Every structure is written in C-alpha cells, then in structure tokens.
Amino acid sequence: MSSEIRIKKLRGSGGYVMARVTDEQQMKGNLGGPDLFLAPIGRLDADKISKHFCNTCEKEFDGAPKIEFENPNEEVAENLILAERGQYICNTCESSIAEYREFKKQDEAGDVGNAKPLEPQTEVAPQVETPQPIVESTPQPVEEPEIQSPQETVTQPSSATSVSSIEGRAVYDENANKIGIAKQVGIDSTQSMVLVITQNDGTEGSIPWKNIKKVGEVILLGNPEESAPPGKCSNCGFSNKEGSKFCEECGTPLQ
Numbered sequence: 001m002s003s004e005i006r007i008k009k010l011r012g013s014g015g016y017v018m019a020r021v022t023d024e025q026q027m028k029g030n031l032g033g034p035d036l037f038l039a040p041i042g043r044l045d046a047d048k049i050s051k052h053f054c055n056t057c058e059k060e061f062d063g064a065p066k067i068e069f070e071n072p073n074e075e076v077a078e079n080l081i082l083a084e085r086g087q088y089i090c091n092t093c094e095s096s097i098a099e100y101r102e103f104k105k106q107d108e109a110g111d112v113g114n115a116k117p118l119e120p121q122t123e124v125a126p127q128v129e130t131p132q133p134i135v136e137s138t139p140q141p142v143e144e145p146e147i148q149s150p151q152e153t154v155t156q157p158s159s160a161t162s163v164s165s166i167e168g169r170a171v172y173d174e175n176a177n178k179i180g181i182a183k184q185v186g187i188d189s190t191q192s193m194v195l196v197i198t199q200n201d202g203t204e205g206s207i208p209w210k211n212i213k214k215v216g217e218v219i220l221l222g223n224p225e226e227s228a229p230p231g232k233c234s235n236c237g238f239s240n241k242e243g244s245k246f247c248e249e250c251g252t253p254l255q
C-alpha cells in the first residue's frame with residue numbers, strides 16, 4: 001500500500017503543492033513533460049498535502065492551501081457535464097495556486113455530443129476563465145457521410161459539430177495549411193478546453209479551443225474575432241458588403 005503512494009510536487013498556475021498521490025493520480029497529473037500538474041488531478045484531500053508554495057508570496061508553507069470548489073453540474077456539451085470547479089488558494093494572500101475542473105459524462109457509455117456554446121453570463125467565479133466553444137450546435141444529419149472536400153466545407157456559412165466524431169478530421173490553420181488530424185477534445189493544465197491533434201510529424205499537439213474557428217468536415221483554426229464579419233477582407237481588413245466576391249479596397253477574393 002505505502003509503496004503506491006509517494007510525495008510528489010504538483011504544479012499549478014500560481015505555485016505548487018507537495019502531496020501524497022496514488023499511481024492513478026500521478027498518471028493523471030502527467031501531461032507528458034517532467035512535471036506533474038494539479039489541474040488534471042483535481043481535488044486532493046487536504047490531509048494528503050504536506051506543503052504548498054505560493055508564487056505571489058514566494059514562500060513555501062506547511063500544510064494544505066485553502067481548497068474551494070463548487071459543483072455546477074453544468075452541461076457544457078451534450079453528455080459532458082462540468083461536475084466540479086475548484087481552486088487551491090494561498091492562505092496568506094488568497095492568490096490562486098491552482099485551478100481545476102472535473103468533467104463527467106452523463107451517460108458513461110455514450111459519446112460526447114455537440115458542444116454547446118456557453119452563455120457568457122453563466123455565474124462563473126470571475127477569476128476562472130471559461131472556455132467558450134465557438135461552435136454552433138446544429139446537429140449533423142445522421143445519414144450524411146463524411147466525404148466532402150475541405151474547400152467546400154470551409155466556405156459553408158454554418159458549421160455543424162459533433163465532438164464525438166471529431167476524431168480523424170483534418171485540421172487546417174488560418175492559412176489553409178494542414179497541420180494535423182484531430183484526435184480528441186481534452187483539457188490542458190490551465191483547465192481550458194483544447195483540441196488534441198496528431199501533428200503532421202506524428203507527435204501530439206494541442207490547440208486551445210478558442211483558436212478553433214470552425215468545426216465541420218474539417219477543423220479550421222483562426223482568430224474568431226478577426227474573421228467575424230462575413231465581408232471582411234482577410235488581406236487588408238476592409239469591411240465589404242456581405243456577399244461581395246472581391247474586396248473593394250484591394251481586390252482580394254473574399255471567402
């Protein structure tokens with residue numbers, strides 16, 4: 001028993017804790033690098049934490065930091081529930097040492113379905129950054145097979161997304177270069193939603209969900225703010241009339 005539990009340093013965004021973790025927790029906290037992270041592990045029992053370090057205080061303290069959490073049980077996507085959102089807080093200066101979110105599937109056997117855009121006024125703790133999936137929840141017709149060329153899909157005005165079938169979709173950057181293949185939706189060490197992809201060289205990479213402009217037959221990256229108005233020229237930024245084929249200012253063909 002005791003051989004399975006060892007004291008590890010678990011990093012957060014504003015410090016770290018030293019805690020006894022199980023093998024399973026250690027696996028969860030390992031995001032591929034040499035460090036272990038608190039965020040994917042979630043809430044630890046305070047009595048498992050022997051020390052904590054606050055970056056703001058620049059000091060190590062004995063014992064556990066304050067752990068605050070809530071259970072919003074908020075549906076962030078079909079069959080994906082935000083079960084718990086919590087923070088490790090410095091007892092001295094109240095800075096956040098680490099944050100975490102725990103998600104669960106409503107129906108364990110089911111797939112994660114369409115992502116729902118989060119409402120901006122959801123009562124989140126102000127210091128927590130809520131991932132805003134910029135996807136529309138138009139369900140895809142079931143009978144439609146996934147054989148469409150990327151070009152056709154990218155220009156479609158409304159995007160349909162289904163997180164469950166995101167795997168295997170080609171991922172293009174804002175310059176229409178294919179950068180990899182979508183693997184799954186995940187959570188990074190800062191608890192933000194990310195798209196995990198297999199990059200062209202075969203290694204794994206992750207893309208912040210907010211950088212995803214469109215999820216369709218292919219996944220298109222880009223800055224949503226920049227691409228927002230339909231007639232906006234990607235070359236010079238001129239706002240053309242909706243439906244214009246070419247930019248009035250510089251002649252660049254518009255999408």
Ligand SMILES: [Zn+2]
Nearest residue numbers: 054057090093
């Ligand atoms: Zn502090």
Ligand SMILES: [Zn+2]
Nearest residue numbers: 233236247250
């Ligand atoms: Zn232009």
